[in-house]
Amino acid sequence: MKEQDSIPTSKTERSAKFVKTGLKVGGNYIKHYSKKLFNPSLSKDELNLDNATDIYASLSELKGSALKVAQMLSMDKNILPKAYVDQFSLSQYNAPPLSGPLIVRTFSKYFGKAPSEIYDEFNIRSTNAASIGQVHQASLNGKKLAVKIQYPGVGDSISSDLKMVKPFAFRLLGMSQKELEVYMTEVEDRLLEETDYDLEIKRSIEFSEACRDIANVVFPTYYPELSSKRIITMDWIEGQHMKEFMNTNPSQELRNKIGQALWDFYNFQQHELRAVHADPHPGNFLITPDGKLGIIDFGCIKELPDDFYYPFFSLTSTDMLKDKGMTIKAFRQLEMIRENDDEAQIEFFYRLYKEMIELFAQPYMSNTFDFSQAGFFDKLYSFGEKVAQMPEFKQARGVKHFIYVNRTNFGLYNMLQNLGAEVRTDTWYPHLEVAV
Amino acid sequence: MNKEMNTVEEIQNAYIDYVLTKGMKPASVYVFAKENNISEEDFYNLYSSFEGIEDSVWTGLCKRAMTEVQNQEIWEQYSSREKTLAFFYALIELLKSKRSFVLYSLKQSGQTIGTPSILKGVKILFEGFASGLIEQGVESGELANRRFLTSKYKDALWIQFGVILNFWVKDNSPGFEKTDEAIEKGINVTFDLFGKSPLDSLFDYGKFMMNNGGMKPNVKF
Numbered sequence: 001m002k003e004q005d006s007i008p009t010s011k012t013e014r015s016a017k018f019v020k021t022g023l024k025v026g027g028n029y030i031k032h033y034s035k036k037l038f039n040p041s042l043s044k045d046e047l048n049l050d051n052a053t054d055i056y057a058s059l060s061e062l063k064g065s066a067l068k069v070a071q072m073l074s075m076d077k078n079i080l081p082k083a084y085v086d087q088f089s090l091s092q093y094n095a096p097p098l099s100g101p102l103i104v105r106t107f108s109k110y111f112g113k114a115p116s117e118i119y120d121e122f123n124i125r126s127t128n129a130a131s132i133g134q135v136h137q138a139s140l141n142g143k144k145l146a147v148k149i150q151y152p153g154v155g156d157s158i159s160s161d162l163k164m165v166k167p168f169a170f171r172l173l174g175m176s177q178k179e180l181e182v183y184m185t186e187v188e189d190r191l192l193e194e195t196d197y198d199l200e201i202k203r204s205i206e207f208s209e210a211c212r213d214i215a216n217v218v219f220p221t222y223y224p225e226l227s228s229k230r231i232i233t234m235d236w237i238e239g240q241h242m243k244e245f246m247n248t249n250p251s252q253e254l255r256n257k258i259g260q261a262l263w264d265f266y267n268f269q270q271h272e273l274r275a276v277h278a279d280p281h282p283g284n285f286l287i288t289p290d291g292k293l294g295i296i297d298f299g300c301i302k303e304l305p306d307d308f309y310y311p312f313f314s315l316t317s318t319d320m321l322k323d324k325g326m327t328i329k330a331f332r333q334l335e336m337i338r339e340n341d342d343e344a345q346i347e348f349f350y351r352l353y354k355e356m357i358e359l360f361a362q363p364y365m366s367n368t369f370d371f372s373q374a375g376f377f378d379k380l381y382s383f384g385e386k387v388a389q390m391p392e393f394k395q396a397r398g399v400k401h402f403i404y405v406n407r408t409n410f411g412l413y414n415m416l417q418n419l420g421a422e423v424r425t426d427t428w429y430p431h432l433e434v435a436v
Numbered sequence: 437m438n439k440e441m442n443t444v445e446e447i448q449n450a451y452i453d454y455v456l457t458k459g460m461k462p463a464s465v466y467v468f469a470k471e472n473n474i475s476e477e478d479f480y481n482l483y484s485s486f487e488g489i490e491d492s493v494w495t496g497l498c499k500r501a502m503t504e505v506q507n508q509e510i511w512e513q514y515s516s517r518e519k520t521l522a523f524f525y526a527l528i529e530l531l532k533s534k535r536s537f538v539l540y541s542l543k544q545s546g547q548t549i550g551t552p553s554i555l556k557g558v559k560i561l562f563e564g565f566a567s568g569l570i571e572q573g574v575e576s577g578e579l580a581n582r583r584f585l586t587s588k589y590k591d592a593l594w595i596q597f598g599v600i601l602n603f604w605v606k607d608n609s610p611g612f613e614k615t616d617e618a619i620e621k622g623i624n625v626t627f628d629l630f631g632k633s634p635l636d637s638l639f640d641y642g643k644f645m646m647n648n649g650g651m652k653p654n655v656k657f
Contacts, residue, residue, distance in 0.1 A: 101518050
């Protein structure tokens with residue numbers, strides 16, 4: 001793999017990168033339309049693919065939060081055209097690494113020692129990118145370790161990054177950026193949390209402890225004494241990423257087992273811990289040789305406050321949707337219907353969101369759900385496409401918590417679909433004793 | 437020998453102390469020698485001038501940085517690019533301990549075009565070091581061997597030396613973190629330019645077509 005040539009960090013440099021992408025994307029349109037002159041049947045797929053490739057190339061050079069945004073965009077398959085998604089998914093795996101001497105320097109800054117003095121072995125070439133950091137293999141006392149190192153200056157550049165991405169990302173999604181401030185703040189908060197490795201190691205230990213009893217889920221041991229603001233040391237988990245795993249043609253039984261572990265892991269957190277690992281992209285999971293699900297990244301945790309939890313899960317998991325008055329009340333609490341909406345708007349959004357929640361809650365409606373059936377996802381995607389084209393949805397709606405909750409749940413559904421798993425969906429129920 | 441080394445270092449330290457407390461060079465070697473209870477002859481045996489002392493402080497730092505990185509276990513695994521990066525990180529770390537002197541020395545030497553006289557020794561040392569790394573890089577294929585340019589690569593690295601040094605002088609970020617970034621970027625850019633690029637292929641292709649593609653310059657119309 002080619003080493004990272006440079007990380008543009010100052011705002012001007014980053015702008016330059018985006019401007020370049022903008023120009024390229026513009027160029028792709030010209031290319032598209034000139035080709036179309038000769039071949040009127042040309043579909044937009046190629047254009048989308050060209051655009052996505054250029055955007056991805058640009059984003060992956062930016063690293064840090066921009067890469068994070070790329071990952072996030074790729075989660076929402078229902079919004080983005082397919083070609084974008086395929087390219088953005090790349091960012092979930094490999095991004096080019098930083099130079100070896102800077103790694104050595106990071107270690108000597110935080111531990112006063114070179115990595116070779118801390119570990120018995122340390123591989124200076126990183127094995128994986130972790131979006132705001134990179135992962136190195138090491139060993140100590142016969143134990144194989146994964147050492148995650150954060151890129152310098154990530155925290156500083158997140159705000160300026162997001163400001164950059166904002167107009168760009170929303171032009172891409174065809175939305176206005178004005179009212180997205182509250183959402184961007186939410187994203188910024190989560191991202192800043194993710195740069196706090198002290199917090200991450202604390203949470204990793206807490207969550208892996210709390211989730212210990214879930215069947216077929218494994219966590220690495222974390223080593224706080226070998227970790228710091230910029231470095232996290234944990235056990236190395238052997239395993240395959242989902243794509244590799246699927247390439248080995250695993251049996252339906254095994255796929256169901258992994259799928260069940262995923263389902264239980266997420267629903268246990270949502271309902272028992274009220275805080276959830278909100279980064280369900282395939283890069284954060286490994287399937288171990290003995291057929292278990294390894295979970296390796298707790299950088300992004302979304303807490304679910306009561307004023308979100310109760311109305312949201314009452315909608316998905318009770319008969320509330322049958323009661324129009326109650327449903328609208330919950331929609332109002334979740335700001336899906338707003339104060340100043342008129343009658344027609346209330347009716348419109350009521351019907352639309354009801355349809356959406358019914359779709360979303362489908363897996364919960366029976367004891368088991370087969371995520372391999374295409375019908376469910378086709379409906380989900382076509383609903384997403386329909387909504388994306390509605391002028392009413394140019395405005396953002398819903399409380400900010402939806403960003404990460406949607407991302408988590410769609411991410412979960414996506415992975416279960418990729419696995420083609422059938423899972424029991426009645427393992428962890430919402431606790432809704434406190435009435436709405 | 438040992439005694440002499442001590443004297444070299446003693447004179448260096450006495451000189452640094454003098455210029456940093458008084459903010460200027462001693463009036464003459466005579467004054468300086470007298471204050472430090474050595475004879476002028478002793479002084480001239482070791483240094484020909486005050487500038488010579490400054491030069492030796494600089495080369496001393498530079499040499500130490502080189503030895504330090506070369507003694508790192510990982511050194512042999514590094515590419516030329518990484519070796520260069522490692523050298524600069526080590527140098528900047530060492531300069532930290534002598535920052536006041538560095539600031540003084542660079543300020544005194546003034547804004548001249550080209551290399552300040554106090555860095556002449558460092559320049560020779562560094563260019564030797566850089567040439568070695570470049571040679572390795574060319575041999576391993578990491579760097580492109582360009583007929584007239586390869587011998588200029590070390591000059592480009594010397595320019596980076598100056599840029600990084602100046603950046604560090606003005607850097608006021610905590611722990612000089614920005615300088616780290618300046619090193620990472622600057623050296624990477626420089627080595628990218630040294631590496632094989634599409635232009636090399638284009639040039640090569642052009643040459644080939646000129647010779648074989650019937651595109652010989654033809655002025656007949």
